[in-house]
Amino acid sequence: MAAVKETVQHVEALEKYQHGFVTDIDQEFAPKGLSADIVRFISAKKGEPQWMLDWRLEAYERWLAMDAPEWAKVKFPPIDYQDSYYYAAPKEKSGPKSLDEVDPELLAVYAKLGIPLKEQAVLAGVEGAPRYAVDAVFDSVSVVTTFKKELGQAGVIFCSMSEAIREHPELVRKYLGSVVPVSDNYYACLNAAVFSDGSFVYVPPGVRCPMELSTYFRINAENSGQFERTLIIADAGAYVSYLEGCTAPMRDENQLHAAVVELVVHDDAEIKYSTVQNWYPGDPETGKGGIYNFVTKRADCRGDRSKVSWTQVETGSAITWKYPSCVLRGKDSVGEFYSIAITNGRQQADTGTKMIHLGEGSRSRVISKGISAGRSSNTYRGLVSAHPKAKGARNFTQCDSLLIGKTCAAHTVPYVEARNGSCVFEHEATTTKLSEDQLFYVMQRGLSQEEAVQLLVNGFVKDVLQELPMEFAVEAQKLVAISLEGSVG
């Protein structure tokens, strides 16, 4: 096993988390801690109308009465909600805000992360290359949204949540909290009280959004939590593809990221929502630091023949705890969930989906690939249920787990509730280790052990990778390789 040892040492020398830098940006904070006054402070800071403040305060009251849930297979010390900043924003310069006036430090951060914030930077690419509009959220606020004009011509609204509250209050009031109610769960309720920003998308009837939309979340400030709220509405016959990405600096203390994402899909509309989550996972040896990623994501397929497709690549975070779900209310509505969850070091992930079939002929498909390495723990937890009215509902679920190493854990906890005689639910799951034979075969062809593992793992997750928008699939594939560094042995 000398070769193995060598690989391990070699890999240990590599830099494991490439987005761990901190940027010194002139920032302003809300006072530390959480109280009704902080909620008022955030609301005032954003210049919100009274109804929004009332909504927040009500959520805060409810949150006080709730207990933190404990059922997930994740372990962490109790969170001190008073020891955190709930609002951190880069200091605004006066004057109208165009891209040129954004703090160059800030632009440098995004350049370093490889996120194109300058529209021409995208245009300068290869001719015919797909373009995508970006909303960049830095700690608590959205700093810039690109391609707004071009999207506006198509009638698509893509802006930060604060702007949407100002510019399109009728849409926000109609839809905000209609998919994830204020008191849905502990972290969603906290989010409703203190959310600071996020993205808002509205695609009008019959419009196919002309480009990929994406939001890039960055936690920079120390001791701060990020609570963003995303709301996407696809009106009848509309289509939009949306991608979110996330990174954070390496720090020794844990930071909370409790986001809420709501998707509303009307008749014949479709939303494709992809996530590449790469928050700082904490120190692989000691498990110190890292992001707690406690997110509530839910899609409401209200319309007939509506469709939602969730694709997620989860490689970061100390703890991931989220279940992107579909409420399949419409007749013949479709929900899909494709997931890759990779845990290494001391990461813990408890993730999966809920497919709630309410509409006749609704269909869903769940493909989940979990990979655990190091001393990590990776759980798939899912629910598939069919209401008595959901005649002819169909589900297919496949969850496979791959274990690399003796000290990691992989769990599969599916719940299936079938309540009518015409639904067909199929579920299969396997848990195996990386095949010695396959490894041997590939290494015989001259690949190093590290490369061989990457190749096999990429094959294992292929079904999900191909669901990602093309330009991100490549990125995700690299991410898979990076996440597994140091896992062989």
Next chain:
Amino acid sequence: MTLAAALKTRDVTQLPGKRDEDWRWTDLRGLVRALPEPSEPFAGEPPRGPFADLAGLPIHVVNASDPVVIRAKSAEPYVVALHFAALGGGSHAATARIEVAENARLILLESYEGDAEAYVADHALSITLAPGASLERVVLAADGELGINVSTAQVTLSAGARYAQTVLTDGGRRQRIETRVTHPGAGADLRLDGAYLLADKRHADQTTEVLHQGVGGTTAQLTKGVVRDQSRGVFQGRIVVEEGADQTDARMRHQALILSDQAEVDARPELLIFADDVSCAHGNTIGALDDEALFYMRQRGIPEPQARALLMAAFVGEVIERIEHAPAREIARAWVAQRLEV
């Protein structure tokens, strides 16, 4: 939170209910508002039970009695029929201890029976297999329509032991048959099968938990269900492979047929794995009878009711075929056929 604790303390708040994750589909707390008085002692001829004729030793327990102790020491297979009956209503808790000595073989034919009265019964079995021991357990549970029955078997295996189980049930008002196995690996072999055949408003819950604690263990599990009318079938299977329990081979399959729009099947097949050199899989399917197979058979002149019965018999037959003790298998087959008649 167990039924046994609630019966002992006469405290309904000790009953497990919806808020207990492992009981979310078998809610006793919400169902039982007050515990019935303890059952009257039974006088008279005890019912014989379905397996009495097969056994060298038939044991009858009516409304609980002193703890039953069965010790098997012979390498020749020994057949015991253990029949639990709940008669005349009330509540009671029965216990039994079964020990199979080194290299000994036991065939345990267990059955449950309840009359039309409302009763609450708890059964706790402790089953221990010494190294190289072998036990086949076949359970036929025929509870009354108003009967609430929880039967829990705690099974401890030793190296090289072999344990095979088949639980067949037609449910009750609330019924749970639970099996918990500690599996040392070390060449021990486990089979956990079951079938539930439910009609009317009956409920049946088959719950299993297997803890693989050592290297080289195998587990094979197959549960089938048929639910009709407004009945509800529950399957919860959990296989845990603890750290170091490498070369574990565990397979779990649950398949259910829902034959009415008011019937319900809830399933949770869980795998919790803490070791990497393992091969574990589970499959779970829930659906209606295959229309094409039905069409094919009707085309061949088989009337629809018979065609349905035939398909269901074939579906459940897979579980029956795996019963090794031939006379018990025939009784089980007849028992199932009777319950699949339309």
